[in-house]
Amino acid sequence: MVFKPFKSLVTIGLMFAVFLLGGCQLTVLDPKGPVAEQQKDLINWSIGFMLFIVVVVFVLFTWIVVKYRDRVGHKGYDPEQEGSKWLEVLWTAIPIVIVIALAVPTVKTIHSLDKPPKATSHKDPLVIHATSVDWKWVFTYPKQNIETVNYINIPEDRPILFKITSADSMSSFWIPQLGGQEYGMAGMETKLYLQADHTGTYLGRNSNFTGKGMANQTFTVKAQTENDFNNWVKDTQSKAPKLTKDQYDHLMLPGNVKKMTFSSTHLKWVDHAKDQEYALKVRKKLGKEESQSH
Amino acid sequence: MEHSEKYDSNTPLEYQSEQGRLNILGFWVFLGAEVALFSTLFGTYLVLMHRNAGGPMLTDLFELKGVLIETFLLLASSFTCGLAIHEMRRNNQKGLVVWMIITLLLGLGFLGFEIDEFISYVGEGASLQTSAALSGFFVLVGTHGLHVTMGVGWIICILIQVASRGLTPVTTRKLFISSLYWHFLDFVWIFIFTAVYLTGWVMM
Amino acid sequence: MSLDKFFVTGDPLIYGADVSIVLTMVAIVFVLTYFKKWKWLWKEWLTTVDHKKIGIMYIIAAIAMLFRGGVDALLMRTQLAVPNAKFLESQHYNEIFTTHGTIMILFMAMPFIIGLMNIAVPLQIGARDVAYPYLNAISFWSFFMGAMLFNISFVIGGSPDAGWTSYMPLASNEMSPGPGENYYLLGLQLSGIGTLLTGVNFLVTIFKMRAPGMKLFQMPMFTWSSLITCVIIIFAFPILTVALALLTFDRLFGSHFFTLDGGGLDMMWANLFWLWGHPEVYIVILPAFGMFSDIISTFAKKTIFGYKAMVYSMIVISVLSFIVWVHHFFTMGNTAAVNDFFSISTMLISIPTGVKIFNWLFTMYRGKIQFTTPMLWALAFIPNFVIGGVTGVMLAMAAADYQYHNTYFLIAHFHYVLIAGTVFGCFAGFHYWYPKMFGHKLNERLGKWCFWLFIIGFNICFLPQFFLGLDGMPRRIFTYGADTGWFSLNMLSTVGAFLMGAGFIVLVYNVYYSFRHSKREETGDAWDGRTLEWATSSAIPPHYNFAKIPVVTGYDAFWKMKQEGVSMKLKPEEVKPIHMPSNSGRPFVMSVFLFIAGFGLVWEWWPMAIVGGAGILLCLALRSFDYDDGYHVSVEEIKETENITV
Ligand code: HEA
Ligand code: HEA
Ligand code: CUA
């Protein structure tokens, strides 16, 4: 009686296994750049070991529970058995080996993600500042003197160095198909190298909880050919409006906004990586103006 | 809880009952938790001590004389507290009470200087609200001061009990535990003195 | 302040809660008055210092909180079942996951475990009570008032909404105005103090009050796990106390520990929180490990496999638990070397945990396994927890965690360890010690229904979440678009959650059903047990626990006594009066002052806070002057309770 529902569990498990094998569509396991690629390799490597461990435990478990259940004709009962040095050494040693097998590639990957991807390391990375403000992303191309809100265009096959910060809450900058996330914090700058191997549009977002509008704090990443990208830069520089201080200050107010493009940047007024109070002060000031005008 | 246990006369009174031994061990464990508490506050202070947000630096504020007197008072009180327990072990109630009262007076003196110090800082525009470094300073030192205050109140309660009941296993236990507490506060102060004030001067 | 800021308004859910709170209160008052039970309530429960009654109160509170947290969970799952759902709006959803997480960990898991510790540990070591029964009552009541303070935020003033982690600067006055966060800070502070005192209390109890002959390495596994847990509590909880106090200062007194202005450092909150928070998850898992050891050994009819390894592995886990906290923020801009260190230190925990898993398996090897309800929960723990554990190791691989962090992969991981570990453990212990607490077993058939509903629902609910995480679904979002492709797995997950809810209802019904219909226990040894709690004479142990303190000669003490035919039965001339501590109403009164002080601080009503504070000090001072020595249980009473006739 006890084992019948067990079967349904096994069935569910199998269904998921099938899903997993056929499920390479899962965003994180469908990388579009070398960073996410390395992470996917690491994940797959670990999944292998984990499946092995799970199978060993499940098989042992099933075997023991079935064989030694209390039933008529039960055999092999030995209440005095209280340990076995060799067995215990064995199941200490094997996990140690597995941990080493997992730790080595982990450490390697951690260090390699600290630098631009190997294959393109001769190219000079494109620098983009990513600043989160409740609940939007402000992107700055300092060299190009361009600023965008809630979207970026990037060239393919070239490392991008994101300099991430925040004007207020602690956020996390994440483009799953290009690579793992990194926090953005006011008064501090974190760095993240990413790169796209293919043209296409990818979704990015803030994945760290920052309050009401966080679920919609997303942005799009359009990876283009080098040429298209350069054209876009030129176009923007000549056609997009300049960013005014007043406009920027209004961006500091909490809220979701649409995509925007400017041909100048906010860096001349403030670098949130150095000034963690800016947004707060602006909010106080604007809050006062609002209440006075009413 | 067993009443019939026999002890040779060398066992101090406070260790002679089961409950006495339990409480003393429990208090040591509690002090372990206090160590964790103060370590956290120290860690916080050390991380924040340079973040003065353009406000006054701690090192500009410290006054050598006050702090030295404060330190001396507390160290002395720890010593007199030890003497009090010594008298308690000799079953000399009067000596105990006298030394304990001196301990309390020294403790109150310490608090007086500390409060004075705080007031003068606030007068110079350096308060809890000024900067992270000062928040860290006031809370670390203030927590210690609050502990001393609690200690003073507690020991007064116990002395009243000694006056009305004499030296019994219960009152000696309480005295002994409160003395542990007092020495512990002294010990914490040494760290505060070193980490907050001495390093402050060294950096000046 | 206007009244509509005080009472939360404008939402049918809230009005529903208001009505049900008022109705429940009226019903309780009515029942107590009608059956003339006020005095009974005061004398038997509110003033009790008996560890068993305190344990029962902890467990009742925990189950109530499981209900509250569970309702939160079902609300969230309903909202997430379909894309673009309009069931809850953002603010409301945020409050609900915050209260869900906080309540489940601090007001459900912790008291459940501490409750079971209260029930079992003194009995397992053959003690009359804990070392400080009075303090034990204070622990319970300050936990209870903390939980109440936290819970009323839902209808009075609004709930916290910055996550159970309450990261700064999100939780600052500027970004989370209103009393919600203050409720979080003070509710946790009050219950945290209770937990810390429990840690001190049980540490001393286990060290000093073991029955004669019981060496440390002869203690039952649950007692061992409780001892180690106490050590973790003593070093971890002060960190929480400080962190909460500092954030309270930031919010109430304008200090700058974690704020954006004044040079505060938001990252320090994250560090302090997890310096406590990671040990905390082992605080809630180790006692569960201990219970599984005792239960598996009881129902496999075998002594535990590798006793020493079981103990040392727990010690190693407890040490490691203090040096892994950074794995909660691998992505906070740490240097590669820092992430290396914390990756590896975290992975190391899998080694002692693995030793435990295999030792449990081999405890059953060559055993004679009986599938009672407590054993089913213990059995289900093994495979399910391993899934949670190995995915934890995947998270520990920092470079990969950049992709899992803040996603449903993480949510799935911790529900697999928290539910399959802690909750299954609590359920197992609850069924196992139920006859000790109430003198009858829970119905086995209903127990199995509950078990299968819950365990199938659990897997249907959380297995899909691993895949949602890998598909890029972040945690803490109140809704998602239809184009994300997350719909079907979310729907599945919601179905599973409701199955778990059904299991929970069966559990509660089982309590009622068994109260009416279960056979009463007579021997006190309901399961043919191995440890001393089964050696007390009555089905519900008398307040003094043991008429005669047993003498222990080895591990599995009671089993041994049964094998060797040693009887616990007293001869009439052996009966001696027993010294017991008196009841006291002061812990309860003091906790009411704690509540008043807490509520005053939440609303920044200083006079109220000061009144509360003064009340607390007064209670402390009165205790100092209290010379009540307790009383002696008379020989006649013992003879009558123990059925000893001359
Ligand atoms: C009961 C609670 C509990 C337990 C026991 C654990 C156990 C573990 N946890 Fe978990 N964890 C949580 C509760 C818990 N966790 C919670 C609540 C969070 C999130 C909080 C939040 O953000 O809100 C979290 C988050 C969390 C993170 C942060 C991820 C992130 O935010 O990005 C990490 C990363 O390392 C982690 C790792 C681990 C590991 C390695 C273990 C290990 O202890 C597991 C060890 C067990 C095994 C490995 C299985 C048995 C072993 C074998 C069969 C031997 C062979 C195995 C190997 C060699 C691998 N946990
Ligand atoms: C021990 C801890 C514990 C337990 C037991 C649970 C139990 C459950 N949890 Fe919880 N969970 C956490 C700890 C826990 N959780 C934590 C710490 C977080 C993180 C919070 C944060 O991000 O800050 C979290 C977050 C969390 C999320 C993510 C929210 C988000 O990030 O957006 C989800 C989503 O599915 C979830 C689901 C569930 C479910 C379905 C259960 C089920 O097991 C619940 C079982 C259900 C019941 C027991 C219901 C009983 C009630 C009834 C049957 C009554 C029905 C009546 C009515 C509906 C009126 N939990
Ligand atoms: Cu990192 Cu601020």
Ligand SMILES: [Cu+2]
């Ligand atoms: Cu952790």
